[in-house]
Amino acid sequence: MPRPEDSGPPELFYNIDEAKKYTSNSRIIEVQQQMSERAFELLALPEDCPALILDLGCGSGLSGEVLEENGHFWVGCDISQAMLDVALEREMEGDVIQSDLGQGVGMFRPGMFDGAISVSALQWLCNSNSSAENPFRRLFIFFTTLYSCMKRNSKVVLQFYPDSPQQAELIVKQATRAGFNGGLMVDFPNSSKAKKVYLVLSCGDATFQMPKALGEDDGSQCVYTANERVRQGRVNKKTLTRKQWVLKKKDRMRRQGKQVANDSKYTGRKRSKKF
Numbered sequence: 001m002p003r004p005e006d007s008g009p010p011e012l013f014y015n016i017d018e019a020k021k022y023t024s025n026s027r028i029i030e031v032q033q034q035m036s037e038r039a040f041e042l043l044a045l046p047e048d049c050p051a052l053i054l055d056l057g058c059g060s061g062l063s064g065e066v067l068e069e070n071g072h073f074w075v076g077c078d079i080s081q082a083m084l085d086v087a088l089e090r091e092m093e094g095d096v097i098q099s100d101l102g103q104g105v106g107m108f109r110p111g112m113f114d115g116a117i118s119v120s121a122l123q124w125l126c127n128s129n130s131s132a133e134n135p136f137r138r139l140f141i142f143f144t145t146l147y148s149c150m151k152r153n154s155k156v157v158l159q160f161y162p163d164s165p166q167q168a169e170l171i172v173k174q175a176t177r178a179g180f181n182g183g184l185m186v187d188f189p190n191s192s193k194a195k196k197v198y199l200v201l202s203c204g205d206a207t208f209q210m211p212k213a214l215g216e217d218d219g220s221q222c223v224y225t226a227n228e229r230v231r232q233g234r235v236n237k238k239t240l241t242r243k244q245w246v247l248k249k250k251d252r253m254r255r256q257g258k259q260v261a262n263d264s265k266y267t268g269r270k271r272s273k274k275f
Ligand SMILES: C[S@@+](CC[C@H](N)C(=O)[O-])C[C@H]1O[C@@H](n2cnc3c(N)ncnc32)[C@H](O)[C@@H]1O
Pocket: 010, 011, 014, 032, 036, 056, 057, 058, 059, 060, 061, 062, 063, 077, 078, 079, 080, 083, 099, 100, 101, 102, 118, 119, 120, 121, 124, 125
């Protein structure tokens, strides 16, 4: 199935029609709410103490609603005005700002937030829609500015859909370079439907321990940190055919905004000796 992220810029994908569909589809609402509740749980905020939480890629406010229901205040950022308009129509309590996460969240005061969540938005930063958009740089700017607006010892939990182990690895690496501790946690790693990936980060807490993933009946943790290779499904060049390897590499270069020749039946074929 094609991924929305491959269809072009997010502000065009999340247009008026998509934004309306998003909050009228009961299946989408249920899934987003479940992931938002899990992200909130992983924040592990102190009980009975209202906090100020940043919602990154807040969209129409489904994730923000979970924060409100738990008695917290929130501020949301999103690149799509159509999604934010739906959040305003739904009279969400959070304040929302239209902004591109790839340009960072430097508009907030240092140490302003007690926690941050993001649900189904982070993978969009790994795509480039023009040669000027560099996912490495955008992720780094995003994480460094995020680090600065978080309180010391606070947590950030970002659920996202990596399209490959390499993409997940890049995200963890850029978060760690920006100063965060933590890594990836995968709930229900053996279920194709229930599997969900969370980047759980701590801001300056050297004693931080990754939480336990759900659905791990063998008791082992499914956690990746920046110094570890992403274990599950890591693509080994030797297990791919030459053609698969070339196609994958071309795909990665396209996502990095590089000029790449179109695929054809000759792609990845060995050249005959005549060449
Ligand atoms: C799948 S929706 C999730 C919305 C919301 N978190 C929820 O749970 O309903 C992903 C959101 O990420 C936003 N997004 C994607 N790329 C973004 C970017 N570069 N900057 C800000 N928001 C972005 C989209 O506009 C969209 O609203």
